Amino acid sequence: MKQAVFSLLVSGAYAFPWVAEQPGVDSSLFKARRAYKRQQTGEGAGGPATCPFNANHVAAAPVTSQYPYNNAQNGLPGDGKGGFQVPADGDTAHGFIAPGPNDIRGPCPGLNAAANHNFLAHDGITTFNELVDAQQNVYNVGYDLALLLAVLGLTTTDGDIVTEKLSIGCDATTRTSVNPTLTGSEPGLDGHNKFESDTSLTRNDFFTHNGDDFTFNGTLFGFMDDTCQSNFDREGLSLYRNQRWHQSQVENPNFFFGPLTLLLYGAASFLYELMPSGTHNYAPDLATISSFFGAEKQSDGTWAFVDEKIPSNWTNRVSPYSGLDVNVEIVTMYLENPVLFGGNTADGHFDTLDFGAIKNGTISADISQAETACLLYQLTTSSIPSSLNGVLTPTVDALAFALKKLGPEFSNLGCPLALTK
Numbered sequence: 001m002k003q004a005v006f007s008l009l010v011s012g013a014y015a016f017p018w019v020a021e022q023p024g025v026d027s028s029l030f031k032a033r034r035a036y037k038r039q040q041t042g043e044g045a046g047g048p049a050t051c052p053f054n055a056n057h058v059a060a061a062p063v064t065s066q067y068p069y070n071n072a073q074n075g076l077p078g079d080g081k082g083g084f085q086v087p088a089d090g091d092t093a094h095g096f097i098a099p100g101p102n103d104i105r106g107p108c109p110g111l112n113a114a115a116n117h118n119f120l121a122h123d124g125i126t127t128f129n130e131l132v133d134a135q136q137n138v139y140n141v142g143y144d145l146a147l148l149l150a151v152l153g154l155t156t157t158d159g160d161i162v163t164e165k166l167s168i169g170c171d172a173t174t175r176t177s178v179n180p181t182l183t184g185s186e187p188g189l190d191g192h193n194k195f196e197s198d199t200s201l202t203r204n205d206f207f208t209h210n211g212d213d214f215t216f217n218g219t220l221f222g223f224m225d226d227t228c229q230s231n232f233d234r235e236g237l238s239l240y241r242n243q244r245w246h247q248s249q250v251e252n253p254n255f256f257f258g259p260l261t262l263l264l265y266g267a268a269s270f271l272y273e274l275m276p277s278g279t280h281n282y283a284p285d286l287a288t289i290s291s292f293f294g295a296e297k298q299s300d301g302t303w304a305f306v307d308e309k310i311p312s313n314w315t316n317r318v319s320p321y322s323g324l325d326v327n328v329e330i331v332t333m334y335l336e337n338p339v340l341f342g343g344n345t346a347d348g349h350f351d352t353l354d355f356g357a358i359k360n361g362t363i364s365a366d367i368s369q370a371e372t373a374c375l376l377y378q379l380t381t382s383s384i385p386s387s388l389n390g391v392l393t394p395t396v397d398a399l400a401f402a403l404k405k406l407g408p409e410f411s412n413l414g415c416p417l418a419l420t421k
């Protein structure tokens with residue numbers, strides 16, 4: 001405990017008020033007192049008390065020889081050839097089934113949709129292998145990127161690296177953890193300042209909405225649709241992400257935009273790279289995007305939530321969306337409307353931070369190709385200081401897990417490995 005506080009003070013992170021609420025931090029050391037506990041301590045929206053429990057856990061429906069999709073199984077590389085319809089005609093095992101009250105859904109529309117179609121376990125308690133398979137079979141995500149995202153989902157401490165289980169939403173530690181006493185709470189993808197961060201496209205900031213950083217917000221979907229003018233391309237989403245940054249900076253005293261928010265640019269690219277359908281000429285149009293987000297326009301013009309669904313007659317992208325592809329999109333989208341990495345401080349300033357390609361709170365336009373190529377890999381395999389992602393527990397095991405999962409696929413990339421032992 002003492003050591004954790006010490007390293008936070010040394011790193012200068014005491015400036016960020018939310019740090020005071022980290023488990024293990026003696027908040028009497030900090031002037032700022034916050035109204036809401038972070039859910040990692042087991043309270044609030046997304047916490048274990050209100051997390052649904054489905055006693056009947058059924059694993060994802062696997063691909064079959066009749067309906068092979070990308071033939072991705074058991075966490076191994078599939079065919080990497082898209083352009084096919086999902087779900088296939090006649091494949092009832094992957095038809096849409098609305099989540100029931102006992103099923104967990106979270107901040108990721110891509111995974112929620114996959115669970116609603118049984119490409120992930122329908123109760124929302126999924127595994128590393130299900131995540132790697134589903135991303136390839138449904139969206140034709142490249143094997144390298146599928147691995148990176150699945151590792152990030154588990155190792156940002158949202159999941160369990162022994163059981164390799166992850167809740168795609170709220171804290172289901174009793175079902176994901178190998179041993180809750182040893183692992184502590186595993187908040188799932190709702191966990192804040194991990195994979196989930198401020199300035200989401202359609203989800204609230206954690207601290208401005210009592211910890212609800214995962215529910216679809218129709219007002220925000222409407223803002224996004226207005227800014228993008230129903231064409232969810234890179235240009236529109238870059239502008240919208242910039243607007244969301246400014247909204248958070250003004251409205252959220254605990255606003256924090258750390259290295260992991262690079263992932264939010266990646267997620268935004270999924271709207272025009274992974275969601276568009278061959279039957280709509282691969283246009284990121286409103287009909288397609290609203291179906292994946294579960295957004296339905298009402299007669300008064302507002303947007304209601306109706307569950308994430310793969311659009312009818314949907315065919316996925318033809319070439320796999322690789323790790324390099326997404327890194328290029330992240331950097332390009334960021335540079336079109338750059339904002340500062342850092343956070344609001346207790347005394348009302350915005351402090352910038354440094355991490356990897358982020359220097360003095362920004363990514364330079366002359367970032368090298370090599371640095372770009374390694375962006376997410378570095379995020380996954382480096383020890384991000386606790387002050388920059390909210391994780392206080394030692395991450396040595398998590399890094400070992402990342403290297404074990406990624407090593408074979410990435411060993412020749414030439415990216416710097418910050419920690420290997």
Ligand code: HEM
Pocket residue numbers: 107108109110111131135139141149150151152153154189190195196197198199200201202203264267268270271274275
């Ligand atoms: C293992 C794989 C994945 C994991 C662990 C994951 C996790 C997450 C998490 C935690 C968020 C919330 C980020 C935030 O604060 O906004 C998110 C957002 C998002 N994800 Fe995923 N995701 C994965 C794969 C995918 C795929 C394959 C798609 C394909 C469509 C997708 C689409 C999105 C979109 C569009 C958002 C932004 C939602 C919003 O901001 O409103 N994700 N994802």
Ligand SMILES: *[C@@H]1O[C@H](CO)[C@@H](O)[C@H](O)[C@H]1NC(C)=O
Pocket residue numbers: 204209217218219220
């Ligand atoms: C939805 O987002 C808007 C804009 O940020 C916010 O004012 C509103 O409180 C949110 N609504 C809910 C129900 O969280």
Ligand SMILES: *[C@@H]1O[C@H](CO)[C@@H](O)[C@H](O)[C@H]1NC(C)=O
Pocket residue numbers: 312313
């Ligand atoms: C899907 O395709 C079928 C056959 O081509 C067509 O009849 C139907 O209208 C399409 N549905 C949608 C929603 O595009």
Ligand SMILES: *[C@@H]1O[C@H](CO)[C@@H](O)[C@H](O)[C@H]1NC(C)=O
Pocket residue numbers: 359360
């Ligand atoms: C960051 O800012 C410091 C202080 O203003 C300056 O000395 C340094 O050169 C800057 N670094 C970069 C990479 O711009």
